[in-house]
Amino acid sequence: MIAFTGVSLIYPTSTKTILEDLTFTVAEGELVLVMGSTGSGKSSLLRLVNGLVPHHTGGILAGDISINGISTREVKPGGFAHLVGIVGQNPLNGFVTDIVEEELAFGMETLNIAPDVMRKRVEEVLDLLSLAHLRSRSIATLSGGEQQRVAIGSALVMHPKILVLDEPTSALDPIAAEEVLSIIHRLVHDLGLTVIISEHKLERVIQFADRIIHIKGDGRTLIGTPQEVLKSSDIAPPIIELARALNLPDISLSVRDMRRVTENLRGELSKIEIPPVPRKTHATPGVVIIDKVSHSYGATPALREISLTMSAGEIVAIMGRNGAGKSSLLRSIAGILKVSRGGITVCEINPFNLQGNDRTKTIGFIPQEPSDLLYGQSVLAECRAADGDNKIMEGETFALLEKLVPGISGQTHPRDLSEGQRLALALSVVLSAKPKVLILDEPTRGLDYAAKNSLIATLREFAATGCTILVATHDVELVAELATRTIFIADGDVVADGPTIDVLLSSPSFAPQVAKIMSPAPWLTVKDVVAAIFTTR
Amino acid sequence: MWAGAIAIGIAKASSVLLALLTVGVVAIVVRTKSENAPWARSFQWSLKIGIWVIAIRTFTGILIGVPSAGRTLFTIPQIPLPTWMPGIRIGGVVTAERLIATAHDGIMLAAIIALLGAAASLASPHRLLRSLPVMVYEFGVAVVIATSVLPQLVTSSARIREAQRLRGQNNRGLQGWRRLALPLLEDALARSLDLAAAMDARGYGFSRKRSKYRANSWRIAEYILCVSAVVAVLYPFLAVAIAVIALVAVPSQKVIAQEVEVIA
Structure with a gap:
């Protein structure tokens, strides 16, 4: 043919x-x-x-x-x-x-x-x-x-x-x-x-x-x-990574085959005592507070009476069908969308009123098309502009970029970068202002596994400095690797809200591959499985 | 097409009052008939561009021009030019007549731009493309890519401004425009190329003949509109009245697309 x-x-x-x-x-x-x-x-x-x-x-x-x-x-x-x-x-x-x-x-x-x-x-x-x-x-x-x-x-x-x-x-x-x-x-x-x-x-x-x-x-x-x-x-997708980590002689491609191959192993592992997931016991003050927010476009409601609190250091994943209201929620938190009812505060300020430098120091936003943020003629010019905007030492933004993706030439035009490099550039421009809340809309679209892993590492590190991160995504594997908490939205309502492990395991279609293979054991990623095996030996 | 005819009518009639009236009526039509579609905001943008055109036209009209007789309003310093450029001067005496004439021209241009913007906001350029016959294929593709750029620019510029506002940028002034222009043009170009590639892959223009999935039915209102458009070129005042009545009476905006077919 x-x-x-x-x-x-x-x-x-x-x-x-x-x-x-x-x-x-x-x-x-x-x-x-x-x-x-x-x-x-x-x-x-x-x-x-x-x-x-x-x-x-x-x-x-x-x-x-x-x-x-x-x-x-x-x-x-x-x-x-x-x-x-x-x-x-x-x-x-x-x-x-x-x-x-x-x-x-x-x-x-x-x-x-x-x-x-x-x-x-x-x-x-x-x-x-x-x-x-x-x-x-x-x-x-x-x-x-x-x-x-x-x-x-x-x-x-x-x-x-x-x-x-x-x-x-x-x-x-x-x-x-x-x-x-x-x-x-x-x-x-x-x-x-x-x-x-x-x-x-x-x-x-x-x-x-x-x-x-x-x-x-x-x-x-x-x-x-x-x-x-x-x-x-x-x-390699997680299923292959798992097969490699377990030293399986053959590679299986579907969850069904993989479950057959790992039957004995799973039996062995089921004897392990699984430590309960550490849960937040003391309430930390909320950085992002959403109080009974509703919004509608014309006659179609997008958000219905949503109340949420997110605190510092949390990485929150927002999942849901296309058109469930994820973007509306993100946009209202970022202060682009003026909601019809309810109140939102980010660091005790209404995000809709934030301007200029106050805004960049409070909220960082990476849109679906990271190139929307970029207008420089070269990577270096872009970084210098960010240095100037945020009043930081010259070269700091470029140093940050160098850490995210080493080896980008400063002379390259942002348009000629690969999808992952462009995301990294937008990310370093936004992060150089050290915002308290970082919002990402569908960041893994068009990213390969390597770029995704470096994104995950960066975001984790950034959250550890006490920043709140919100990610809207369809990518369950990303959520499994990254998020500490997952919120599931359907038709403008919060349907599920809790630690990632609970939310992802409770719905089979949103469960990551590893969880499907290892079910009912509560492991989401290859790393989790390897760590569990390690403790037994 | 209708917009084009009215625009020609305005240019021929050369009357400020008529031009402003037409734009007003068209604005009402756009408000009542437009859908909630991405391209629906083109009209507002064309109005903004129109205002700029008036301003620039008037300004250059005052600054540069041939000396003309009339009542002197005020005098600005004149820049001496070499003697081999007789009849042209920069600065100098500004007369009331010249001011009116330049403002008049500016309003004409602005009205025409506003009308074309209105047409773009009422009908999707894609619809226009479907109606084009194959004979003008290459031309048609070029026209569609050109016409689809404006509404796309409007949609993507809203998106990009929003994103940049979040980067803490103030998008006003010259600097703001520069920051907007680069991602904007990139985006528009990528989209247009995508569309052209998709059409190419689906065999557009490959066969000399085209079949019709569904024949368009004609009603009296559509005939009136077409006649009015033709008359508009000939009798501006009369036609504008008829055309406006027809357009307000026609419930569907299918008309505009169909008219294109007629002319084509």
Whole structure:
């Protein structure tokens, strides 16, 4: 179906090769996962499949790519529209129309397909992706998971033989992600669709993958079955880390297999006396106090009578479905959103009234797009501006950045940084003001495991200095590693609030992989398990 | 299209009163008919840009120009220019006539910008694209990318300002604009490229013919609006009245998108 022969790719402005002499074939009905650290060229590889690279982006391509016998050299991307469906990283940017049904029909209209055929296919896809009740909704009003499904649907109506998905679940909550992935899994098995998918959150997809292409970032690539590739790779989801930590001879990819393999071990470990989770006994004064806060956008309520208190040194994770009210809560604490009812105080001040330096010294906020905060012409200029704004010693911000991610050149333009480096830069700019409360909105989107680990280490260290950290995220593994307390929000209400371990273990769909494998033992991370084993020996 | 026609009408009529009246009526229409969509705020922004245009136009009009006769209001110091530039001067006598003329031109320009902004806030540029025939494909893509930039700039600038306010930045003045401009342009460019790539991948413009998923039905109101737009070019005063009545009477804003089809 797809054949790459000796493919090398280099962009004219870049000095390093993205891909070098890559040769592989993908058979019909295969699900291939592309993995690699951020900025390694995953997206480029995906876009090579229908010729968007280099036809649309430029770049020098050597070798040949043939899709169903047609070379991408000879045909423009439009010529593959009936053969390859592609869903980009941010589907919202790719929508051409406003209404779900029209969006589904758009591709077919451009290919001049007869109206009665179109009607039939649209109905089919609406049913297949359970979108029927959304057919006449405006796309802008849909939730992230629904938008992702519409994007997949508009690719599927063309009846493509190949579906290419670029990080389809990075913006989705665990349940919506599972929904999308199970649909893809079904398509592969029922229709024999060939799927190429790239993803950072490997724990979500490896169990579905037939093969993995690992892009090393220096032009080298490794191709093989998940077991082969993951055994030695530096990028590994918790399930693999656990297998390595336990010295298991074989690598299992799903929770089910892993539970079978670890049956004896779990029996042994169940005899260990588990010390009770240390609980806060004395009440510490609240840094962030939220008192009966309600807010609504027009007629739709976003927050309903929420009361919470967060104290110094706490790392609070806020979880919940897309559109549950997480962002509204964060924005109201940060003082951007004026709530309709109730009161919020941060360090005994109403955050809405904070201005200038008082604000940066009290609240630090990292938005979903960290680049929104950056405007400098180079990393160094950015750091100097932060030094000046916060009236600290020159070079202090850069020193902080150097500690977070060593080896960034000061002359680099912030735009040319990788996702993780950009987050680190925004973080060091915000942290250089030493805020009392740090708020992060979905920080791990597009981050690989290495970048995530360095983020976790930084935040932990910062919390230890007595700062309160709030993180809104869909990433359960991050919550398991990082948060001391988890708040679960649904439909504007606080549904669960307590120590992370209690909240995560009480809901199976939000439980991290390790907890699912080791259940009923209360361990969330590989580290917890290793520590427990260590105490027995 | 309707906005374009009215704009031409205004330019032809060249009357300040009419221009201001039209902008007023359009403002009411935008207020009542606009959806709660990301692009709905384009009108307010176009008004702001319009005010800037008036200010700059008047200022340069006072500063630079050919000497003209009239009642002298005040005199500002004149900068001597080389003799090979006769007829042009910087500074000097400011007459009432010249002040009025420049202000008049400025208001005209501002009114036209406001009208186009109103059109952008009423209909999504994406809708416009769907209505374009394939013959003008390359042109169409360029137009859509261009028109979709303004509403996108508005949405992302709100987001970025918010983020930077949280960084403790005061976004007023020249410095504020510089800090806003960089992430803003980056964002808009990335989005437009994404859209173009997505359209390319879905075969837009590949086939010379296009089919229609659903035929658009026409009603009397839509006919009136189209006729009014054509008349607007010819008889500004009359047409503005009819067009405004028609637009207020039409319950759906589908009209604007459909009109584009007619013209196309």
